Amino acid sequence: MNNSIAKEKIVSLRKKRSLEDMRFKYYGFTAMCLSLAVLVFLLYTIFSKGYTAFQKTIVLLEVDYNQEVLKLTPDSSDEDKEKGKFFRVKKQAIENFFPDLSKSDIKLVKKLFSINVDKEIKDYFLDNPEVINTKQQIWVTAHSDVDQLLKGNSRRDVPEDRRKLNDIQLSYVDQLVEENRVKQVFNNFFFTKADSRHPEIAGVAGSFMGSLFTLFTVFILSFPIAIGASVYLEEFAPKNRITELIEVNISNLAAVPSIVFGLLGLGVLLNVFGLPRSTPLVGGSVLALMTLPTIIIACRASLKAVPPSIKEGALAVGATKTQAVFHHVVPLALPGTLTGTIIGLAQALGETAPLIMIGMIAFIPNIPTGLTEPSAALPVQIYLWVESAERGFQEKSAAAIMVILIFLFMMNAIAVFLRNRFERKW
């Protein structure tokens, strides 16, 4: 009798319990779908806004490399050629861009071209010096306003005073399109140039190199220190008050807002030690300080995960403590250590606030070539572009986000690769 009641109870409760199971599974599935949807939406927004930045608009321009206008002769030396009057050639080309242009029209036409056109005309001539005294059809970069109009990023149906291009300029652009004198090609400038005030010739090369140099500094500073500190704390430090205090403080430091490290860099590295402002050296040092606790915590976790029996085995055959640790424990902890370091570096790559504090937010139109040259960094570049009023920078910032995401993705891929490689060994 009792037995059958118990059975009934189990059966009725069993239904409830399996329902619970189902419900929990369903919650989990929903949560996952939701986060996936948000991720897809985010990526879609970035991509749809940014992909146009990988293209630029170029215009066909007829340039007359007349030797009188250039003030050059076919026999001029290379040095003289550098000093040729290319701006006069450009001026002439723009005056003849459309037939019968008035003075005010010429001004309008001039604004359809990038500021970089002078240089492009010159470079073309320096590459092909034989074109002197001939007329050449050259594709030159269009102004960002034309570029944005043709990409459909700026609207033409708003009142004239709220447009960058007025009605006459619009009709010029339409005419160019009709005559096939304008087209869109791959935007190499985005990958080869540094920041610029002109969106059409602004690129991420400068900030990319800046980020690379900064990360290099972070790695050089933080990896050895973190390994040393975590090995000491995990294997050698006596278990006493002071050690405990240090351990607690490392955890606390990992949670300190990054801008505080920026202030430290400003106050100590720049003002006391007088290191050069806005440089990857200072930026990297600040970010190294910021990421050190994270890396130390990850390193200690991976050291802790090495089975103590391995160390005991080494000690039992008469290895010294240092030998046991460096022959056996550290190599086994290496994959975890590397992964932790790369995650720390990824964190450093995306950090903006401390870099702003030490002046890496300055406008740097050059690609840095060393640790002590002023430079920007990718996240700061994005910040700067998002802030810019010019429409041309909007797509650039989305594209720069793509670049930083791919950078991060690659770093994580390297972390996974290293981990698998070193773990697969045995």
Added chain:
Amino acid sequence: MSNSKILANGVDVYYGSKQALFGISMDIKEKEVTALIGPSGCGKSTFLRCINRMNDLIEICKVSGSIKVDNEEIISEKTDVVSLRSKIGMVFQKPNPFPKSIFDNVAYGPTIHGLVDSKNELEEIVHSSLKKAGLFDEVKDRLNEPGTSLSGGQQQRLCIARAIAVNPEIILMDEPCSALDPIATAIIEELIDELRLNYTIIIVTHSMQQAARVSQKTCFFHLGELIETGETNKIFTNPDNTKTQDYITGRFG
């Protein structure tokens, strides 16, 4: 009658404030197998780990009293733990080969102690150690494969070979067969019998049959005290102490 190799006198061990061993005194003879038996938590492993100072790894562990190996005091600040451990090999409960090749596992000890001058010498030591551990024929064609790829019994013999390679005089074994199947256990027991000719062996075991099979002397521990010690035959057939009697007949523990 052979000489005494290890002489323990009044060894007390504390883990923090808890006392684990109470005045253990023991005389271990050269080239004999001594088995330490007793219920779990009785302190036999703790005593074993005092002999090669492995208890140093445990921060809260305090050892007092005297243990003399070859008439040399080892429970002292001045003891050179590294050379002590090269003289006293140890085999652990769970096989713990290094995640390196079989060759490197055995070669590690001789290399760090600088026992060899050339590659050939090292190879000789590795081969002879593997032979002594009865493993050579099984692994001679795959010395470069990881030690962890071997079976449990083979791994344990690899660990014995690793201990032998530094040419110790004493081998401590902490329940070496508890993670192994009966066949692997039988092989290791046979090996212990052979090793006895050259080494002084102390083995901790939970299996009374094993103690009876491999050892000449048996020490019975209970609650941190050494209850009885004597010839294995005598302990298992006619113990003096009733506690020993109760334990070996399976009445407790």
